[in-house]
Amino acid sequence: MRDWAKARRERTHHLIELGGLVQKAGLVDLTDDDRATLLGAFLDIAGQLRGSNVTTPDDLKTRWKRAGLHAFDAEKEHVKKKEQETSS
Numbered sequence: 001m002r003d004w005a006k007a008r009r010e011r012t013h014h015l016i017e018l019g020g021l022v023q024k025a026g027l028v029d030l031t032d033d034d035r036a037t038l039l040g041a042f043l044d045i046a047g048q049l050r051g052s053n054v055t056t057p058d059d060l061k062t063r064w065k066r067a068g069l070h071a072f073d074a075e076k077e078h079v080k081k082k083e084q085e086t087s088s
Contacts, residue, residue, distance in 0.1 A: 022038065024075075025071070027041070045060075048060050049061070
């Protein structure tokens with residue numbers, strides 16, 4: 001496979017994963033799949049990370065990471081419970 005094709009596939013896979021995170025966070029449903037609203041939210045987040053807010057970018061990232069890790073853990077527990085229910 002050519003290098004450019006491999007790089008394109010990797011980029012596509014990465015973008016699909018990012019879209020999955022948007023879906024997993026419930027943002028698609030909460031915004032009625034309004035892409036302008038999602039983009040505005042992402043631009044606001046980017047502005048906060050650039051420091052145009054009282055909260056420091058590091059504090060924001062720490063808060064978001066904790067929330068994301070908690071959501072991942074909760075999903076794992078939910079899947080684990082479903083698997084236990086179906087095997088019982």
